[in-house]
Amino acid sequence: MNTTFSVIMPVFNSEPYLKEALDSIIRQTLSFKDHIELILINDGSEDDSEALCLQYKQNYPENIKYKRIENSGPAVARNTGLDLVSPSSHYITFLDADDKLEANALEAASAFFSVHPSVKIAAIPIYYFEEKTGSHNLNYRFDQGSRVIDINKEYSSPHFYIGGIFIDRSIITEKVRFNESLYFWEDALFVNKIILSEQQYGVISGTKYWYRQRISLNSLVDTAWKNKYRYTELLQTGYMELVTASLQMHGLILPYVQFLLVYHLKLLLVKKNNEMMEKTLNETEIRIFVEELKKLLVFIEDKYILEQSLLNYRKEFLLNLKHDGKFGKLEFIDKIDKEASIHITEKKLKGLHVEMKGYFTSEFYSMKESDKVYIQIGNRKMYASHRDPGKKVIIWGYLVTDYKNDGFLIQVPIWCLSFRFGLETHQGDIELKRINYIKTLYRRLFKRK
Template sequence: MKFTIIIPAFNAEKYIKEAVESLINQTLDFTQYCEVIIVDDGSTDQTGAICKSYRDLYPGNIKYIYSENFGPGNARNLGLEAVSEDTDYIGFLDADDYLSEDTLKEVSSFFNKNTEVQLAVIPIYHFENTDTPHRLNYRFEKGTRVIDITKEYKAIQFHIGGCFFKSQQFVGQGKYRFRKDLMFWEDAYLINTLLMRSKRYGVIAEPKYYYRKRSEKDSLVDLAWYKKSRYTDVLRKCYKGMINESLRLFKRIIPYTQFLIIYHLKLFLYPKNNGIIFKVLDKKEQEEFFQLLAELLQTLEPKYIKIQDMGKIYKDYLLSLRKNGWPYQPAKKSLGQHNVKLLYSKYRGLYWKIQGLFINEVYKMKADDQLFIKRDNKTIYLPKENLPYKNRVIWGSVIRDYENTGFEAKVPINWYKFQFGIKTSNRTYLLNEVNLINRTLKRLSLID
């Protein structure tokens, strides 16, 4: 039983020691059971010198390879070419991350018990700039087990760090390699190509992969947004490539593949990312990207958009692109079909204090429009309040306009149940109903 861990490294002088030390200090004997292959992808700092010093300390365990800078996929491929023939398992570790000390022992134990499984993964925990578990760690809540992706389509895998493969997947002619034509998502493409063919993989709950969220925001993932290859190439070569592979293997786009693609493409929409495209692509390239995205969405079922863990505005945006194509067209709803969103409600003595927003994609609320609440035949108009919300814009379209929409008010304690409404210059609309007692009880039950 022997592990080979491949580490691609580029200008990682600040972090590479921690990565390598986490392997040396494994509870499984390092000198007997572990080989480390560090591929220096053209570093210009002291990464090479640090790696060579470790190689000299452990000449029987650590290999150092230097390459011109061609990206992490090429670096991992070079590492795969250098794997020793007696290796049983191949794992991947990024140079700025590290493993918990029991990782290799737990992975070995899992594969010994599940000999038919070709891939196993461990949970990811962020550190440095944020201290949170990865959002996909829900897969580990049931403990160490084997997942069938045809039965658990939400159990998706992207990140190559913390993945451990049976060596026969990579060693020898015609085996798996990272695509050289991809500068981004090459790891997810390889992982999911393998998963669609094998249909099963292991999740090992006890060990941990520590993923560094850099304070400087200078990781390859962060910088990828400023490269052309992060846009149309990802749609055409990665997402459509996955779709074509699913069609080839299953004669349909399986739920796993649909959920996987939408889970990942939603990152394009988020505020910190969606404006960057205008700095990176010219107008012709932008149009090509948007058109291709709409076409791709039309091949996927709306169900897999609706069940994503993301805000309603993003779901509505994607559903609109899927239905109407590019450019974006907001849903056509009457004013009365929209709701007031209650952000805050709490009782204070003889009053309820409430705060909220009127949410409408197609109507820009005017300064003289009035929100009100109605109970029986009585009406209370709500004083306007400028709440600290920025307009939501996706690729030039205002999806949420918060001007004049906020309110804050005190209402009598017996007004725990009422209906919102809006009065415009020419008409009055009744909107959604609210029960403050039920809302409070629900909030308290969540706390318990």
């Protein structure tokens, strides 16, 4: 058998999904019997995964290797698989036992490496299926087609996931292994140490790695948020090890590494993950986590935080952690969305007026105590009174944004059918949302007809 690809698949209690994953390899457009070696590592499964693996091995004895180990985690399972790769194999890839490969994935990878023989590591785009569907956020890297990314020129194109990665076997040595002390992010660290060494990686378009977002949400990635390891220890071992690797290889922390760390770190700022963290860690553990994060942020230039696709108040939060609260606010009054910044939450008829309650909101500006919401009727200004909407943003116990000045209450004359909201600030007046009840009434009458 002239082996071209070795596919390493750790298996742990994957019986409901395993057949689909196995078949996606066997049914590749690249001949399974002639060019593919499938290495199955049973990581101590307690279901019927072993029986299914052995059945497939019996059907394809020349192409499938199988080994059972005590439950040790994905890093140990993948390293065990690496040790079983045949010397004749050219490229190594990994597939989780609940995921699957597009039928042309290996053929597309083979074609890419034939055009780019000097490239030692490449990735294919990731797409979700089952509970969540659609394209992975990082798939923008594939918009220009198959190509080679120079991480020194395109540092804002990080890669994390082991699935859909193809690695030239010639660079896999005894030192190139998954860190078995890590229980999360071991794949990102493994992949990125190789990328740092190569300073480039390929992106292969026209195919897909299918990542199963389980309905049960019981995968290692899903449950990691409930594991204390996911927080402080990840900073100390996973993140900092990548920082150390960059320093050892290049004498500096490459922009690629800095951008990548913030890109991954921002997941912790998402509300649901923030809430999960507060349920998982106690107050002392959260405080220790924040102190460790501050140490990490010292290695990251401000620009790589500012360049992230991240809400402004979250950027402010990270930058103020880094600068001990001395960074201040990120405000861009010229970026306020004039139509979307005024929200009316309640309208009530009171005599000859309509009482409106609402709030001002913008990612780029928070109202000051001296700011005033008003409505403009012709040349006349009518000011709203302040009211606290009770909205706050708290991250890891820190009050990040308090919207106490953003609420308003205003009395609008009942005869006024058209007016514009505005905001009076120390930088001048800003015209905001226009209200036109004449148009609203016309549309309603038109719809009835």
